[in-house]
Amino acid sequence: MKTFKDANGNTVTLSFSDHTFPIEAKHIFVICRYQNQWLFTKHKERGLEFPGGKVEALETVEAAAKREVYEETGAIVEKLIFVGQYMVSSSADTFVKNVYFAEIKEIQNRNHYLETEGPVLKNTPLTPEVITDEYSFIMKDDVVQLCLHWLKKQGIIL
Numbered sequence: 770m771k772t773f774k775d776a777n778g779n780t781v782t783l784s785f786s787d788h789t790f791p792i793e794a795k796h797i798f799v800i801c802r803y804q805n806q807w808l809f810t811k812h813k814e815r816g817l818e819f820p821g822g823k824v825e826a827l828e829t830v831e832a833a834a835k836r837e838v839y840e841e842t843g844a845i846v847e848k849l850i851f852v853g854q855y856m857v858s859s860s861a862d863t864f865v866k867n868v869y870f871a872e873i874k875e876i877q878n879r880n881h882y883l884e885t886e887g888p889v890l891k892n893t894p895l896t897p898e899v900i901t902d903e904y905s906f907i908m909k910d911d912v913v914q915l916c917l918h919w920l921k922k923q924g925i926i927l
Contacts, residue, residue: 771915775857776906783912785853785919787867794854795824796866797834798907800916801844802926803873803890810841811886815905819913820844821866834869842888847874850925852916868916870925 770789772782784790798821801808809817820841824833835846852868876888893899895917900908907913920926 771911773911775910775912777859779857779859781855781857781910781912783853783855783915787851787854789854790856790865792856792863792865794830794865794867796864797821797824797830797837797869798866798912799834799838799846799849799869799871800852800913800920801838801842801871801873803844803876806890806892807895808842808844808873808876809889809891810882811889812905813884813886815907816903817889817891818905818907821907830867831869834867834871838871838873840883841885842882843877843879844871844873844888845875845877846871848872852919855912868912870916870920 770782770784775781798819800819810820811817820838822837824830831849834849838844838846850870852870854865854867856863856865
């Protein structure tokens with residue numbers, strides 16, 4: 770496990786195991802690849818980020834991951850792989866997010882992408898130097914870099 774502070778000063782603990790924390794994951798974050806490119810959504814306020822959101826009532830965490838990817842990008846998930854989970858603790862709240870890696874089958878055009886402006890494809894390496902102001906604060910903490918490293922170590926991405 771790794772513990773660090775995020776961009777907002779919250780304590781973040783990342784684990785590459787499932788059910789690590791005493792509370793259930795009710796949020797998801799999905800690192801997406803489509804045709805050898807990263808698939809992001811452009812949040813209207815935060816900027817570029819991987820799709821994510823909350824698990825709805827009576828929904829599995831995996832179903833929420835697939836739904837959020839579709840709602841925010843129009844993408845159909847072909848393969849979903851559990852990467853890990855992280856707990857964010859602040860003075861106001863504590864929550865757990867599951868992190869997944871998704872291989873995308875196709876991207877369908879949608880009339881509406883909810884709170885986002887839809888899909889954005891990029892083929893640049895996701896190093897900290899590349900993740901500039903156009904990206905959401907969510908992309909700038911250690912979660913993304915550590916998850917990418919784990920995915921490379923597992924041979925899931927190059």
